[in-house]
Amino acid sequence: MRIAVLDDYQDVARSYADWDGLDVEVFTEHVADVDELVAALEPFDVIAAMRERTRFPREVITRLPNLKLLVTTGMRNASIDVEAASDHGVVVAGTGSGGGWGATSELAWGLIFALLRDIPGQDRQVRTGGWQTGVGVELGGKTLGLLGLGRLGSQVADVARAFGMNVIAWSSNLTEQRAAEAGARLVGKDELFAESDVLSVHLVLGERSRGLVGADELAMMKPTAFLINTSRGPIVDEAALRAALHEGRIAGAGIDVYGTEPLPVDDPWRSTPRTVLTPHIGYVTDDTYEAFFTETVENIRAFAEGSPIRVLNGG
Numbered sequence: 640m641r642i643a644v645l646d647d648y649q650d651v652a653r654s655y656a657d658w659d660g661l662d663v664e665v666f667t668e669h670v671a672d673v674d675e676l677v678a679a680l681e682p683f684d685v686i687a688a689m690r691e692r693t694r695f696p697r698e699v700i701t702r703l704p705n706l707k708l709l710v711t712t713g714m715r716n717a718s719i720d721v722e723a724a725s726d727h728g729v730v731v732a733g734t735g736s737g738g739g740w741g742a743t744s745e746l747a748w749g750l751i752f753a754l755l756r757d758i759p760g761q762d763r764q765v766r767t768g769g770w771q772t773g774v775g776v777e778l779g780g781k782t783l784g785l786l787g788l789g790r791l792g793s794q795v796a797d798v799a800r801a802f803g804m805n806v807i808a809w810s811s812n813l814t815e816q817r818a819a820e821a822g823a824r825l826v827g828k829d830e831l832f833a834e835s836d837v838l839s840v841h842l843v844l845g846e847r848s849r850g851l852v853g854a855d856e857l858a859m860m861k862p863t864a865f866l867i868n869t870s871r872g873p874i875v876d877e878a879a880l881r882a883a884l885h886e887g888r889i890a891g892a893g894i895d896v897y898g899t900e901p902l903p904v905d906d907p908w909r910s911t912p913r914t915v916l917t918p919h920i921g922y923v924t925d926d927t928y929e930a931f932f933t934e935t936v937e938n939i940r941a942f943a944e945g946s947p948i949r950v951l952n953g954g
Contacts, residue, residue, distance in 0.1 A: 640661075640662065640684040640685050640707075640939075640943060641662050641664070641682055641683045641684050641685070641705075642661055642662060642663045642664070642683065642684070642685040642686075642687065642939060643663075643664055643666060643679075643680055643683040643685070643686045643687065644663060644664070644665045644666065644687045644689075644935075645666050645670075645686065645687065645688050645689060645692065645693050646666065646669055646688070646689040646692035646693055647665050647666065647667050647689065648667060648669075648901075649667075649923075650665065650667045651928065652665055652687075652932050653665065655928050655929050655931070655932040655933065656929075656932035656933045656935065656936040657936060658936060661936070661939065661940075664683075666679070669692060669693070669900075669901055670693070673698065673699060676693065676699065677699060677702045677703065680703055680706070681702075681703060681704075681705065682705060683703075683705060683706065684705055684706065684707050684708065685706075685707065685708045685709075685710070685939055685942070686703075686706060686708075686709050686710070687710045687712075687935050687939075688709065688710065688711045688712070688716065688718075688719070689712055689931070690711070690712055690713060690716065690922070691716055691717060691718035692718075692900065693718065694718040694719075695709065695718060695719045695720060695724075696720050696723070697720045697722075697723035697726075700720060700723045700724055700727055700729060701723065701727060706727075706729050707728070707729060707730065707942075708729065708730050708732065708938070708939065708942045708947070709724060709729055709730070709731050709732070710731075710732045710733070710734070710935050710938050710939065711731065711732070711733050711734070711951075712733070712734050712736075712931035712932075712935065713733055713734060713736055713931075714733035714734070714735070714949070714951065715733070715951075716733070717844060717845075719731060721951060721952045722952075724952055725952045730942060730947050730950055730952065730953075731950070731951045731952045732938040732942070732947060732948065732949045732950050732951060733949050733951050734930060734931050734934035734935055734938065734949065735930050735934055736922070736927055736930055736931070737924075737926040737927045737928075737929060737930030737931075741794055742921060742922050742923075742924045742926070742927055743791055743869050743921035743922055744791050744794035744795045744798075744869075746869055746895060746917065746920065746921045747791075747795055747839055747841075747867050747869045747893075747921075748795070748798055750867050750869070750893025750894075750895065750915055750917065751778075751837055751839075751865070751867060751893065753893065753915040754865050754867075754890075754891045754892075754893050754915050755775060755776040755777075755778065755837075755865065756775040756776070757772075757773050757775065759915055760772065760773070761773075776836075776863075778799075778802040778803070778804055778837075779802060779803035779804065780803060780804070780805070781804050781805070781836040781837065782804065782805045782806075782807060782834050782835055782836045782837075783795070783796070783799040783804045783805070783806050783807070783835065783836070783837050783838075783839065784807050784808070784809075784826075784831045784832070784834065784835025784836075784837065784838040784839070785806065785807070785808040785809075785823060785838075785839055785841060786808075786809060786810065786831065786838060786839070786840045786841060786842060786851075786852070787808075787810045787840065787841035787842035787843075787870070788808040788810060788813055788817065788818060788821050788823060788841070789841060789843075791841045791869075791870075792808065792821070792839070792841035793821040795839055795841065796808070796821050796822050796823050797822065800822050805824075806821075806822055806823040806824065807823060807824050807825075807826045807830070807831060807834060807835065808821070808823040808824070808825060808826070808831070809825065809826055809827065809828050809830075809831040810842065811847060813825055828856075829859060832856045832857075832859035832860050833859045833860070833861075835860065835861075835864055836861065836863065836864055836865070837864065837865045837866075837867065838860065838864060838865070838866050838867065839866075839867040839868075839869070840852065840866075840867065840868045840869070840870045840874055840875065841869075841870055842870055842871075842874055843870075843871075844870070844871035844873060844874055848871075848874050849873050849874065850873065850874070850875075850876055851874055851875075852866075852874060852875040852876060852880070853876040853879055854876060854879040854882075854883075857876075857879055857880060857883045857888070857889065858883075858888070860883075860888075860889050861889070861890075862887065862888060862889060862890065863890050864889050864890060865889070865890050865891045865892065865893065866880065866889060866891075866892045866893075867892070867893045867894075868892070868893070868894050868895065868896055869893075869895045869896060869921045870896060871896050872894075872896045872897040872898040872899075872900070873898050877897070877898055877908070880892060881907055881908070881911045884911050884912060884913045884914060885911065885912060887913070889913075890913065891913040891914060891915070892913065892914050892915075893914070893915045893916075893917075894908065894914060894915075894916050894917070895916075895917045895918075895919055895920060895921050896919055896921075897919070900918075900919055901918065902918070934949065
């Protein structure tokens with residue numbers, strides 16, 4: 640079996656698992672063009688996809704006649720048409736994520752601290768011969784708004800309370816009881832945007848959440864408020880957010896996810912002020928990668944032995 644490992648940007652897949660005896664080719668560069676992608680992957684029997692970096696719609700799957708096994712890191716991948724895979728006899732398998740998704744909530748707090756204390760800017764000042772500029776913002780007594788209060792939102796809420804923050808939350812199906820259990824107060828959507836000093840997005844991308852944070856919602860925010868997105872880029876109207884930042888209608892944004900990834904060299908995000916930008920690294924940690932790649936190899940070996948495991952389209 641020929642195995643393609645996709646989007647291994649840091650070229651570390653082979654160091655996190657034992658691939659001995661497997662015919663593996665690692666792709667460290669993202670292939671965005673569909674025709675180029677199909678041409679590159681046509682010879683492979685197995686494809687190992689890193690999260691949702693490369694899309695596998697029906698159009699792609701049907702053009703890969705040799706494909707037998709598609710492994711995704713994580714147990715859910717919105718970029719894979721699982722039904723199309725089943726229609727073409729392709730097994731789709733997933734992996735665990737090590738210590739869970741705490742890595743992403745940790746990054747959310749990293750972005751919050753970086754913004755409110757201007758850590759990147761102060762670092763540049765010191766390195767270029769300068770000293771203090773601007774004045775930081777403390778968290779105690781401020782209001783954290785959570786757009787989504789699932790596992791990740793709840794983890795962020797736990798930390799917020801430790802810093803003495805008030806925590807409010809909203810999502811379309813959130814109840815008062817569930818919010819209280821996570822140490823938050825359920826509010827209406829408009830109230831969430833209007834009251835939050837820091838608003839952090841923790842929703843799954845879907846039809847209901849796509850574009851949920853638009854120009855109207857951003858207009859409700861305080862000019863002193865910050866927005867954090869470690870979830871998915873398309874949940875936020877990126878053009879509207881960039882406009883708000885350029886015009887100073889909100890204080891800043893910490894962004895780890897984008898509508899197009901990797902960001903093109905000339906992408907407008909790269910020149911947007913009042914931002915701390917990271918390259919979708921919420922889950923990019925030692926513990927997570929060890930689980931991802933170790934279980935990817937386990938899935939491949941089990942499939943080769945005729946006993947697939949962690950199958951996502953098994954019935």
